[in-house]
Amino acid sequence: MTKRFRIVAVVFTFIMLMCLITGCATFDNFKDAYFNNNEKPEETVRIGVYEPLSGEDKKFGELEKIGIELAHELYPKVLDKKVELIYADNKSDIYVAEAAIQELIAKRPSIVLGSYGSIYSLIAVKYLEEAKIPAIAITNMNPLVTSNNPYYFRVCFVDSFQGVAVAKYAVEEMQVTSAAVMKPVLDDVATAVSQTFSNKMIQLTENANVVVTTQEYVSGASDFEEELTKIKESGAQVVFMPAKIDDAAAILKQAKKMKLNVTFLGTQEWESKEFIKLAGEEAVENVAFSTVFDPDSGITEMTDVFLKVYRGKYGEDAVPDPAVALGFDAYMIAINSLNRIGTALDGELLRESILMEQQFPGASGSITFDLSGDPIKSVVIKKVHNGEFVNAYTVEPVWVPIDVAE
Numbered sequence: 001m002t003k004r005f006r007i008v009a010v011v012f013t014f015i016m017l018m019c020l021i022t023g024c025a026t027f028d029n030f031k032d033a034y035f036n037n038n039e040k041p042e043e044t045v046r047i048g049v050y051e052p053l054s055g056e057d058k059k060f061g062e063l064e065k066i067g068i069e070l071a072h073e074l075y076p077k078v079l080d081k082k083v084e085l086i087y088a089d090n091k092s093d094i095y096v097a098e099a100a101i102q103e104l105i106a107k108r109p110s111i112v113l114g115s116y117g118s119i120y121s122l123i124a125v126k127y128l129e130e131a132k133i134p135a136i137a138i139t140n141m142n143p144l145v146t147s148n149n150p151y152y153f154r155v156c157f158v159d160s161f162q163g164v165a166v167a168k169y170a171v172e173e174m175q176v177t178s179a180a181v182m183k184p185v186l187d188d189v190a191t192a193v194s195q196t197f198s199n200k201m202i203q204l205t206e207n208a209n210v211v212v213t214t215q216e217y218v219s220g221a222s223d224f225e226e227e228l229t230k231i232k233e234s235g236a237q238v239v240f241m242p243a244k245i246d247d248a249a250a251i252l253k254q255a256k257k258m259k260l261n262v263t264f265l266g267t268q269e270w271e272s273k274e275f276i277k278l279a280g281e282e283a284v285e286n287v288a289f290s291t292v293f294d295p296d297s298g299i300t301e302m303t304d305v306f307l308k309v310y311r312g313k314y315g316e317d318a319v320p321d322p323a324v325a326l327g328f329d330a331y332m333i334a335i336n337s338l339n340r341i342g343t344a345l346d347g348e349l350l351r352e353s354i355l356m357e358q359q360f361p362g363a364s365g366s367i368t369f370d371l372s373g374d375p376i377k378s379v380v381i382k383k384v385h386n387g388e389f390v391n392a393y394t395v396e397p398v399w400v401p402i403d404v405a406e
Contacts (some may be wrong), residue, residue, distance in 0.1 A: 044084040045344040047072075047334060048109035050124060050135070052116055055092025058244060060116040060323065067320075067327020068113055070309055071335075078335045079344060090120045097123045100318055105131045110344040111337075113330045116323070118142035125149045132218045132347035134354055136330040139323045140290075145357070146373040151347075153354055153373035155329045155364065156322075159189050162267045162290040163196030163240070165379035165395040169237050169288065170265060171204040172382075173393045178212050180236035182227060182251070183243070185216040190242040193267065197240045212236050217251070219244070224251050228258055238263045249278035256283040269290055271382065271389060281387040293322035293364045294380040294391050302332070306363035322364065329362035336360065366396070 022403065049068055051061035068085070076083055088104035090097035097115075101124040111134050113122050118140040128135050129151045137145050137154040146152050157165075170176040179201055183190040198211045213234040215227040228251070231239055239262050241248060248266060255264070266289040269275075276284050295307055306328050310320045337353040338344055360367045365378030381393040 041326055042081070042344065044298060045078050045338065046084050046086050046109040048086050048088060048107070048112035048114075048133075049333070050088045050090065050103045050104055050112050050114040051284055052092040052120065053087065053089040057092035057117055060139070061092075061114070063321050063323035064114060064116050064327040064330075067138070067324040067329075068331045069323070070306070070313070071328045071331035072255040074305070074309055075335055078338045079342065081344075083335070090115055090123075092117070094119055094123060098127075101127050105133060109133060110347070111135065111334045111350060113327070113334065114138060116232060118141065118145050121145045121152065125152060128152065132351075134347060134351045136354070138326045138330050143372075143374070150373070153333075153369060153375075155326050155333065155362065155367060155375055157377060157379065158374050159267075160192045160196045161374070162379070163193040163198075163242070164200045165290045165381065166240060166265045166267075166288075167200035167204060168196045168395045169290075169381045169393050170240075171201065172264070174238065175211065176201075176237045177205060177207070178234075178236050179210060180231045180234055180239045181239045182210055182231065182239050183214070183216060184219040184247065187219070189272065193242040194247045217247070219247055221247075222250065224254050224391065225258070228255055228260055231262070232258065232260050232398070236262060238265055240265045242267050243269075245275040245278060247274055249275060249283070252279045252283040252287065256280075265289065276384060276387055281384075284384045286383055286385065288381055288383045288392055289318055290395075291322070291380050292380050293320075293325045294382065295320055295325075299365045299378050299380070299394060300361040300363070301365050302329075302361045303365075318366075318385070326361040329360075329364050329367065332362065333357060333360055333367070365394075 049065060051065055052058055053061050071084055072083060086107050086109055090099040090100040097120045105127055112128060113136050116139055121137050122139055122145060123260040134151050137152060139156050141159045143158045146154055170179060181194045181198060183194045201210045202208055204290060213230055213236065215230055217224055217227050241264050243266065248270060252264060264287045266287065268289060268291045269289050270289040306325060312319050333354065337350055337357065341349045341353045355369055358368045367375045367377045370376055379395045380391060381395060382389045
């Protein structure tokens with residue numbers, strides 16, 4: 001028996017033994033690893049979808065998924081290859097999320113979209129950075145997702161950016177020269193949003209004293225007369241109030257009784273029929289707030305494209321949730337950034353490509369990323385008129401080019 005024949009015989013015997021012990025599945029894996037290990041180019045470009053597709057957050061994850069899939073139907077190819085969406089269900093569970101993102105990374109996606117829920121994205125951060133795979137969050141607003149995490153981006157604005165948008169509306173549209181702030185005590189998010197509102201008001205008016213009073217209240221309280229009296233005495237024209245709808249409704253009802261003639265400005269949480277119901281139509285008349293997306297504003301050409309596709313699928317009268325528009329934008333930015341660099345195999349280059357995105361005409365508005373991966377984008381301001389939400393203003397950002405090499 002020749003040496004070569006003995007080697008072949010030993011290998012064959014080993015393979016047969018492995019088949020007998022562990023079954024054909026193991027043999028198939030062995031065969032793929034050692035005999036079929038060719039270096040054919042990838043036939044598809046994989047985009048990961050990391051979402052809670054089951055569990056208590058399922059309905060929110062599904063909204064983001066709908067937007068991603070609509071964009072995929074419209075643009076199913078990139079780099080002359082078919083885009084393959086690969087899904088990872090974190091099951092609305094922080095313990096499952098860690099395994100889900102690792103399993104997704106093992107399938108070698110070029111980029112990951114999601115997840116709804118900042119905690120799930122925060123769990124994924126270190127694994128994506130280790131693998132050098134960029135990710136785009138869709139609706140979570142926690143600044144920690146992108147802060148000091150160079151591979152994570154987002155297409156929705158962070159909470160604090162709403163303060164900037166509302167201040168621009170107050171000064172540029174309403175011509176406000178004096179404002180008050182009313183915020184819940186010991187609320188970090190409300191404090192951060194209020195600070196950005198105050199800073200922007202000072203910058204736009206060039207008046208360090210433009211915010212004439214800041215009042216704090218206890219969330220869940222039933223009497224706000226002391227705080228509202230001080231605001232009335234201050235002479236403020238508007239009151240910025242980053243309050244949850246229960247508190248906001250109670251405050252607005254009391255302000256109406258006190259004949260406090262100011263405009264209250266809030267955040268996207270106020271875009272709820274429940275808010276109008278709790279406060280009453282008279283109390284909320286002319287209040288204004290920032291919002292992520294308004295399908296009737298026609299912000300960009302892509303807004304019209306998105307609405308045509310969405311209504312073609314769900315009906316002419318269907319109104320898309322903002323999360324759907326943002327999911328659509330996340331996919332479109334991924335495709336645009338891949339096409340720009342000409343490869344789906346270089347995560348670092350793709351990260352830099354996304355960071356270079358400027359004035360991208362998304363369905364939810366024009367998007368430019370800052371150095372943290374957060375979007376500087378159009379923000380819609382809505383008012384309440386006759387019990388309905390109506391578009392009042394679109395805040396367009398000032399575009400500042402960035403140098404990714406810095």
